Amino acid sequence: MTINWYLAVSAIVFTLGAVGVMVRRNPLVVLLCLELMLNGANLALIAFSRMWGNGDGQILALVVMTVAACEVCIGLGLIVAIYRRRLPIDVDELRELQG
């Protein structure tokens, strides 16, 4: 398989993630769609790394995974805090970030 096919899959996955972020209301699902976007970028990075025979892309993909884990950690912490305050779990109704 040529590298182009992998890049096409990564573009499709990234677009699906972006559409999900725009369309869904539950912040949990919005976080999942952010993960999709990061994974699309990761696939492109790995494909480019394979194309050049150079490991730098894989290192960047691992760093992206680290950042995604941090983002999940903070995001889920925020969602738990929102739930504890009995606020609606809905990004449309959480327009004000003041307590």
Place this chain on the structure above:
Amino acid sequence: MSAVLFFIAGFGAIAGAVGVVVLRDPFYSVLSLVGHLLSLAVLFLLLRSEFVAAVQVVVYAGAVMVLYVFVVAYVGGREEPFGERLRGRGPAGSSLRLGAAVLGGALLVELLIALLGTGLEAVGANGAGYAPGPQAFGTPAYIGKLFLTRFLLVFEVSSFLLLIAAVGAVVLAGRQGGAR
């Protein structure tokens, strides 16, 4: 063989992504994302990055998704019909539906042009040569050597970032901190 595997895994990845966006119950979205991540790990293996594929399965599909499942079970994700936001009340509505469709289509076209339409043919689309061996491209030894020599600063910074995120999550979700 690799072509067949690519199409199976690529179809699985795209189907998993569609499932994350479309499914109503957040719990099923998480499970769909697990399937997507496993398919993506197969794609990584096909691209000869064994270590990243292993990390993807162990850390991502294992640890991070377990965290998601716990939070979904704790919060008790509300059933949300797909597209409720599009039909729904408030400022969002048909304009949002149109905007999301147009933006998504434009993004896909732009990404495909950027990734496939530019001068990448000059490189040779089949990838660089690959010789199997104990320290070949993509093995743990290769990645570890890169991380501890050229990318040592990156390694340290990302470990520090993980520490900050752990402290931040405790502060946000802790009983005294965010709950009051």
